[in-house]
Amino acid sequence: MVKVIFIGAGNLATHLSVAMQNKQYEIIQVFSRSNESASQLGQVLGVPYTTDITSVKDNADLYIFSLKDTALKETVARLKPNTALWVHTAGSVPMNIFEGYIRRYGVLYPLQTFSKTRSIDISTTPFFIEASAPEDLKLLSDIAHSLATKVTITTSEQRKYLHLSAVFACNFTNHMYAIANNILKQQGLSFDVLLPLIDETATKIHEMNPIKAQTGPAVRYDENVMQAQQELLSDSIEKEIYHLISKNIHKFSQTDHEQNKL
């Protein structure tokens, strides 16, 4: 049985460790710099936890670093080297952050948005893996396949772009919802009225290319509506966001049009 220690106890670590424990991996310890996070995840998993990096046990087979990007490197540097495989779960951090600290290393990157209070079906989450040696890539591939159906080997370079695309598709999309929510709140209208539209927008691109799926004033290049809508926005950053996204929608539709003509 593969023994695992989680270095980090945030949203991603919580979801991943619970999913691994359900699949019979033996989580033997949790480390977090915050006592609250460490104890919380320790209790969820029913395993010992520590906030002292020198107390992390050395007998695990796999150490999963799931920390803020800014804390990752220093924590790697502070953990005592051993013969196990060390991996991180970050989109934008190259695998070679481990170089010089440990012999066997890799990346196990689940492409999903994790909130503490929501359960996630990890089996449908795409995993992207990378390792410093073929046998460890095989090990990570087996682990990822035991958790989910979609597993892809990618380089650190590709993973950076994957993460960037996820920031647009998830984080920036969520911010579009947040702006919409504010607009409605100011009019005394409920955000709920947008849910069928939001669902349809997300569902549609399962079967349509997003450029073909584009609707609205910008793709029709309806300048009157665009001008009037910009004037409704009181915030100067939001006015500029409206202007630039509209401009880019128009640009994309022109490119698509050109390509269709060829």
Next chain:
Amino acid sequence: MVKVIFIGAGNLATHLSVAMQNKQYEIIQVFSRSNESASQLGQVLGVPYTTDITSVKDNADLYIFSLKDTALKETVARLKPNTALWVHTAGSVPMNIFEGYIRRYGVLYPLQTFSKTRSIDISTTPFFIEASAPEDLKLLSDIAHSLATKVTITTSEQRKYLHLSAVFACNFTNHMYAIANNILKQQGLSFDVLLPLIDETATKIHEMNPIKAQTGPAVRYDENVMQAQQELLSDSIEKEIYHLISKNIHKFSQTDHEQNKL
């Protein structure tokens, strides 16, 4: 039985007329300036169509104008006045566009994104209605309730903001998908890897406020990642979109934090 004529044969007109026909409304004619659209929708509904506004019949009870905003006013002006109720389906056009042309008028605005090739469950689409007289508001309310469960009376002013919120929640969201798609394409990766993330992002806000649901480098204010990701974008408009949305995510999280402290 309510007799209906559709003035316009685009995506919205197609979905709405089919839904109304299924509910036993009698669509008696379709007008469109384009022969292709007029004949297509005429055939779908099995009813006569015309491209000549002077040939539009005068014996319907309800005329539904579903045209591009820019074409709406001139088409209203060219249709011969009668005793029926005239409504339009646009988000950003005030009801009083009809004033001086017809005595009975109103608005029937379904908040959804319509593509010709996708079927829509109209019963879950929120409808927003407005009318020049109480008895016509009652009539529109009955019609909207016969099609869908969620019907709200709103002013032209509120409807403008509804439409603006929909542009963010749908059109701009779809553009975030389109940018993500381009980023992946350039790396030889499939857009499909983002679908579980996109679905979760949309599903999450059914139960969480979008400000609470926000994840990613901007809300953590991880400047290293944000800087690095902006540098990955080769297009200057996209760089600026990245910068401004990140800035606004940070601003929203600060406001939320302040409100939580109070």
